[in-house]
Amino acid sequence: ILNVEQSPQSLHVQEGDSTNFTCSFPSSNFYALHWYRWETAKSPEALFVMTLNGDEKKKGRISATLNTKEGYSYLYIKGSQPEDSATYLCALRDSSYKLIFGSGTRLLVRP
Amino acid sequence: ETGVTQSPTHLIKTRGQQVTLRCSSQSGHNTVSWYQQALGQGPQFIFQYYREEENGRGNFPPRFSGLQFPNYSSELNVNALELDDSALYLCASSRDGSATGELFFGEGSRLTVL
Numbered sequence: 224i225l226n227v228e229q230s231p232q233s234l235h236v237q238e239g240d241s242t243n244f245t246c247s248f249p250s251s252n253f254y255a256l257h258w259y260r261w262e263t264a265k266s267p268e269a270l271f272v273m274t275l276n277g278d279e280k281k282k283g284r285i286s287a288t289l290n291t292k293e294g295y296s297y298l299y300i301k302g303s304q305p306e307d308s309a310t311y312l313c314a315l316r317d318s319s320y321k322l323i324f325g326s327g328t329r330l331l332v333r334p
Numbered sequence: 335e336t337g338v339t340q341s342p343t344h345l346i347k348t349r350g351q352q353v354t355l356r357c358s359s360q361s362g363h364n365t366v367s368w369y370q371q372a373l374g375q376g377p378q379f380i381f382q383y384y385r386e387e388e389n390g391r392g393n394f395p396p397r398f399s400g401l402q403f404p405n406y407s408s409e410l411n412v413n414a415l416e417l418d419d420s421a422l423y424l425c426a427s428s429r430d431g432s433a434t435g436e437l438f439f440g441e442g443s444r445l446t447v448l
Contacts (some may be wrong), residue, residue: 324376
């Protein structure tokens with residue numbers, strides 16, 4: 224059974240701090256790695272889909288890197304703002320095309 | 335372009351009952367998948383439909399079943415409800431179900447089984 228691990232489970236930072244979290248996954252059977260942002264009472268929203276080893280993607284203050292050989296991805300947020308408060312989910316897309324999600328990192332940014 | 339909509343948003347059932355949850359996929363999307371999110375966990379894959387055929391299933395018993403209609407909307411049916419079925423059920427649509435296609439989620443249907 225493929226397992227996707229995310230750490231930390233939760234994170235409290237001050238407005239303006241930069242932060243990062245980790246997603247670990249088995250490097251075999253890899254097709255793609257997805258990151259989603261999920262605000263309370265809303266629907267999960269796709270941030271990035273990454274497929275290539277060494278891939279780096281950026282959207283505004285948020286960026287992500289991917290290492291498929293060692294099985295991890297980092298998500299970085301530069302200069303956190305209160306509106307960045309959300310749960311950040313990573314998910315592995317395997318050969319059967321299903322998404323296997325981690326439990327998420329809950330980020331709270333204090334003003 | 336309308337997003338993914340799910341109904342109902344909340345419902346309460348008792349053990350042994352049956353429930354049907356509905357999902358309208360985003361315009362132009364032919365693939366829909368369903369996920370169950372229990373408290374404190376990430377979403378768990380239930381199954382995926384592509385052009386009205388189930389083409390992937392997670393580790394859920396047969397009492398979880400689904401349908402996709404010609405307009406690509408979908409239903410999730412759960413029979414003989416158990417207390418552990420209490421969860422948020424998410425529907426997601428994508429353009430073609432490919433590995434790199436991002437999913438567009440609805441806000442979910444929260445099911446409570448008493």
